[in-house]
Amino acid sequence: MRNLTYRGLGALLPLLLLWAAGANAQNTGTLNLDVPYVPTPQNVVNRMLQMAETDANDIVYDLGSGDGRIVVTAARDFKVKKSIGVEIDPVRIAEANANAKAAGVTDRVKFLQTDLFKFDFSEASVLTLYLLPDINMLLRPIILDNLRPGTHVVSHSFTMGDWEADKQEIVEGEALYLWFVPAKIAGSWEWKIGADNYRVDLVQKHQVITGTLHGPGGDSALVNTALKGEELKFAASVPRRGVPILMHFSGKADKTGLTGTVDFAGAQQTQVTATRKP
Numbered sequence: 001m002r003n004l005t006y007r008g009l010g011a012l013l014p015l016l017l018l019w020a021a022g023a024n025a026q027n028t029g030t031l032n033l034d035v036p037y038v039p040t041p042q043n044v045v046n047r048m049l050q051m052a053e054t055d056a057n058d059i060v061y062d063l064g065s066g067d068g069r070i071v072v073t074a075a076r077d078f079k080v081k082k083s084i085g086v087e088i089d090p091v092r093i094a095e096a097n098a099n100a101k102a103a104g105v106t107d108r109v110k111f112l113q114t115d116l117f118k119f120d121f122s123e124a125s126v127l128t129l130y131l132l133p134d135i136n137m138l139l140r141p142i143i144l145d146n147l148r149p150g151t152h153v154v155s156h157s158f159t160m161g162d163w164e165a166d167k168q169e170i171v172e173g174e175a176l177y178l179w180f181v182p183a184k185i186a187g188s189w190e191w192k193i194g195a196d197n198y199r200v201d202l203v204q205k206h207q208v209i210t211g212t213l214h215g216p217g218g219d220s221a222l223v224n225t226a227l228k229g230e231e232l233k234f235a236a237s238v239p240r241r242g243v244p245i246l247m248h249f250s251g252k253a254d255k256t257g258l259t260g261t262v263d264f265a266g267a268q269q270t271q272v273t274a275t276r277k278p
């Protein structure tokens, strides 16, 4: 498999599917590759990094970094703070280091020869993947449990099962998927406005939020919910002088609580901090 030069995944798809179905790592001599080497076309690399809104504040990790093109592009063209490739194959590591040198980015780029499943990439603010469906699924709980809320994850070709992408597009025939790592906000949260007590019960499936607001006027199902990283929005119908109006919450989730604003049909904006009910 060392000399494969396929440009896209199309020609290789049957092989990759067989590979995934067989659930066997490829043995190239002493190496166990979970995924064969297939480089991402350069235009697709550029788009992956654009989709992730990569900028100078980012720390980019490419898991299974091949010849380093994503890592090098992030440093050279997107001027990221730090760009790390994790790659098990020493031949690819040597190519990647040569490419980083040619691009003049060795000060901000590092390639680590290791198994991606044995490596802590939790400092990533942008994570790029061109792996396989089953490898994405094995990485999914690691990503959801360890990466900071709001981290941008971009995958070339493969999804994350029922963690639906926040954005997806086709570039030069290649599917790209983008996710924002969602904060963990499931549970009950309480706040007070004047003498009125409110509680919201949030049910979470990745970034999809449903739930119920319990307020002085009764219970109502949440509508217009959105969770992007740690930014949460929801609305619920509440009675005001006998007339139902929409109460909106917009704020951020962190370890201490949900902090943001509540308004009633766009008026009476109040700062609130909701605390988690044990």
Ligand SMILES: C[S@@+](CC[C@H](N)C(=O)[O-])C[C@H]1O[C@@H](n2cnc3c(N)ncnc32)[C@H](O)[C@@H]1O
Residues within 6 Å of the ligand: 032, 033, 034, 035, 036, 037, 038, 039, 040, 062, 063, 064, 065, 066, 067, 068, 069, 070, 086, 087, 088, 089, 092, 114, 115, 116, 117, 129, 130, 131, 156
């Ligand atoms: C499909 S290629 C993607 C290369 C690069 N990310 C790109 O998009 O151009 C997958 C890469 O993962 C590497 N790889 C496979 N199993 C790995 C493992 N367990 N740990 C780290 N890298 C691995 C392969 O050697 C290969 O270079």
